[in-house]
Amino acid sequence: MTNASVSFAPAVSAPATPTLLPTGLRDALPPEAEHQAACVADLLRGFAAEGYERVEPPLVEFEDSLLADADTSVARQTFRLMDPVSQRMMGVRPDITIQVARIATSRLAHRPRPLRLAYAGDVLRVKGNQLQPQRQFTQVGVELIGAASVAADVEVIRCALDGLSRLGVAGLTVDLTVAALVPQLFDLYGLPTAQRATVRDALDRKDGAAAAEQAGPLADLLTGLLAATGPARAALMLLTSLDLPDAVQPLRRDLTEVAEALLHQVPQVGLTVDPIEGRGFEYHTGVGFTLFARQVRGELGRGGRYQAGVDPVEASTGVTLFMDAILPAVPVPAPRQRLFLPAGTPVDVGRSARADGWVTIAGLDPKEAAETSAKRLNCQAIYRDGQIVELKERA
Structure with missing residues (x-):
């Protein structure tokens, strides 16, 4: 009995798409x-x-x-x-x-x-x-x-x-916080570890009732900190009125002083405070x-x-x-004007035009009509007979 050789055809897979990028990645194109x-x-x-x-x-x-x-x-x-x-x-x-x-x-x-x-x-x-x-x-x-x-x-x-x-x-705003404040209060008041995540989640959702329900002796203070959230001037008044423990008062002081300095130095910028x-x-x-x-x-x-x-x-x-x-x-600036330089144009002409602010597009094919090339390449002007001539009809 002889061993028959068996061949298998290679699996046919769908052709890869060369322009497909991984999720979250993309090409940045002109302009x-x-x-x-x-x-x-x-x-x-x-x-x-x-x-x-x-x-x-x-x-x-x-x-x-x-x-x-x-x-x-x-x-x-x-x-x-x-x-x-x-x-x-x-x-x-x-x-x-x-x-x-x-x-x-x-x-x-x-x-x-x-x-x-x-x-x-x-x-x-x-x-x-x-x-x-x-x-x-x-x-x-x-x-x-x-x-x-x-x-x-x-x-x-x-x-x-x-x-x-x-x-x-336009319309810039800054939101100030002091992230170390709440964890330090948890430590000072001895909030059990099992409750901290629940309270933190409620604070992140700005759910004062849920936070107070789990915060024990911290309930009133956290409710006050939640109220001291919003436009800076009103929020700072509420924040400074809270009876915070001595250990965290430096955090409140820094937050208050930063806010007051910004209100003075950049008054045109919107400023909000969120201490939690x-x-x-x-x-x-x-x-x-x-x-x-x-x-x-x-x-x-x-x-x-x-x-x-x-x-x-x-x-x-x-x-x-x-x-x-x-x-x-960010406002996008107007595109710079493009000047077509027919094949064979002296190099110094291009240098001079670029110094004057033009984007120069050099022609590479002397057989193609210069004006046709200029319009195809979206140029607004062409160098002809020693002068820059505006193209009336643009591509």
């Missing part, structure tokens, strides 16, 4: 990509003018250094991969703030404090969320390292607001803030005071701006 680059450059120029020097961390780091000082929420958002050279695990940064803090407390530990650093770059996260579905987006920000003061908090907030105003973002907001501020140790703009969905940025480094620990304040949320609120 959006250029618009974003110009906005980022404008923000960085403004930060540099106030003494913030740019750093540029790598996109990927070894996992143990990238996440050394990060909280668990950052770790959960980190893509991990194996470095084929060192055989060590690496992480793709989900946030640049933690990298800047590492640079400040290691490579730049010898620099005098306070240290002002700025950054811009893309981050990648495992998941998006309802308000920010993109998993890759551009962050721009500043970090003020080694200064624990209201003045530092106010400077960082004002720098961000000034930058957004320069871009033309904690979502997204888990690692902050002092005043935190979120930036919004009227008629814009989602946050434009957020920041606050935190501790950078481990030994020694440095009090710091920073802000991160989210360009994907900011761009829709």
